[in-house]
Amino acid sequence: MSEAIALPAGAPAVQAADEQQLATITPRELTWRRFKRHRLALASGCFLGVLYLIAALCEFISPYKPETRNVAAINAPPMLVRFFDLDGRFHLRPFVYGYDMAVNPDTWMREYTVNPSKRYPLEFFAKGDPYHFWNLARGERHLFLAKGGYVHVFGTDQLGRDMFSRVFYGARISLSIGLVGLVMTFVLGIVLGGLAGYIGGWVDRAVQRLTAVLLSIPQLPLWMALTAALPPAWSPLRVYFGVTIILSLFGWTILARQVRGRFLALRVEEFVVAARLIGARKMRVILRHMLPNFLSHTITTATLAVPAMIIGETSLSFLGIGLRPPVVSWGVLLQQAQNYQVIVMTPWLMIPGLFVVLAVMAFNLFGDGLRDAADPYNTGGQG
Amino acid sequence: MTESLLEVRGLSKSFDGVPAVEDVSFDLQRAGTLGVVGESGSGKTTLARCILRAIDPDVGTVRFNSENGWTDLHDMKARDLVPLRREMQMIFQDPFSSLNPRMTVRQIIEEPLLVHGQRNRAKRLDEAIHMLELVQLERDSLTRYPHAFSGGQRQRIGIARALVLRPTFVVCDESVSALDVSVQAQIINLLEDLQKELGLTYLFVAHDLAVVRHICDRVLVMHHGRVVETGSVEDVFERPQQNYTKLLLSAIPSPDPDVPLRPLDRQALGL
Ligand SMILES: Nc1ncnc2c1ncn2[C@@H]1O[C@H](COP(=O)(O)OP(=O)(O)OP(=O)(O)O)[C@@H](O)[C@H]1O
């Protein structure tokens, strides 16, 4: 146990003081200490935090609305935010250069060249497209805008819509599907797994069979079948929840199995028997003694289920059977980038894919770190 | 010393058709210590847990002489047992798994009081501090978590939890066998002192016969779930009647290092 706590080897006096402190440290703090030692997991956690913050504030962070079109820049490549102009002079206020567009007579593609005479300085907290923040408050301030022109940090798509704005509006949908699905997975998993483990008997057998059946069906075809069955007339919001429910259909099975196993293991732990012998009621035994000793594990498993859901949403929408435009999600955005031409001519349309990869990777690393830190006492195993 | 505290009659319990305890009967005198010995798997733990109704026996009666007179434990509803839990408690074998790692020592010791309706914080705390003194632990242990203690200290916490309700009857299931020998001696002395001080009655499950000989006044020898011999410590240890008991006794290491250890002669006894 001591090796897991990382005591700095110092003077005996220091160590004694440290042990004194360790003795009264709460289990949560102990977990946090262990988690902090996973640099990569910590960094992933911070990255996810920033990403979720951006997703939450996407109306404000994005310079434009996702459907705003800039006909002067269709399929325009990403713009560089500059501090130095082409003459090498430094400007305190960052700026972008506008484009000149010409149609290539051979390929019939629009080609953009930087025009140094179109210098658009960035303006912060500027007024732009009006928006309805979370459908709660109206606003028109944006984090940044280009004065007298336009700014497309990630370029634009075939209709001249700003990819930067669309990626972050998409983040809101794609990332929240993971979280909403997580909550559902969690509730289903704990309730069903807990019932199976605690009551046993036919309840246990029924849950076991159900999970076995669900786990034996290949995920993607079932997802496809179910999403294809969603009525086409449904509003985007209902489709969103429909897809979430379908995606969490699998997550809970693994969680329920784990919860059940933990319940069975904990039920015979001596401290649980002790609680019963004291005369504690069932509810108290479960809530006070059993739940706290496997909750952290359960949360960890659930965290690792989020990336699966993000990928699920992306895959379904990419295949055109999940979310549909005008909803903006990473999957929907990638659907536009489906053809071969995009890869060659407008590769920036694949930026949403980069975000999918980063978010999924961060979630996995974060979950791994959590898993290692979750159980400071290795309950369920030996001492 | 003649008043009975516990009467067990015809207690049986089997798991999946395999008997673990079969037709066990005995009496336990108030303020006495009854040792239960036998090899591993002979059903000692099952017996102890059946008596306290941690598991339900298949057949048999357990009668307990509670504050309110004799009570049949075996046919009570779990809910009605709760008040009786005050009077009978258990000290566990494993000092590591018997304490909830997510509760402080204070919470652990106060929980029985809380469960039995002591709503007064100050009184609970007083009780907890008193118990700590009784088991000879520092007062500042209260805010610590179990992981900060050694095996012997944890066992003391377990004892404090078991005794905080002032039970009359305490089951010790191998309560010292997981400890180092020197720590074992300390805990045994503590248990003896507490018995004198609080008038406790012990059911002492152990496979270490030397310990049983030291602390118990009566012994019950179990084999394959059955009682093979019972009697006072002197009788059983000095004049064992049954072959199985002799076999068990022969396995006690002799204090004389020049006497070679004899391995268990299982075949001769058809085990
Ligand atoms: N919950 C259970 N389910 C199935 N079988 C059990 C259970 N508990 C005990 N047994 C079986 O009952 C028998 C008696 O076990 P018990 O734990 O009472 O023995 P013991 O004398 O306490 O042994 P030890 O000295 O190893 O603690 C063993 O064969 C054991 O496998």
Ligand SMILES: [Mg+2]
């Ligand atoms: Mg045992």
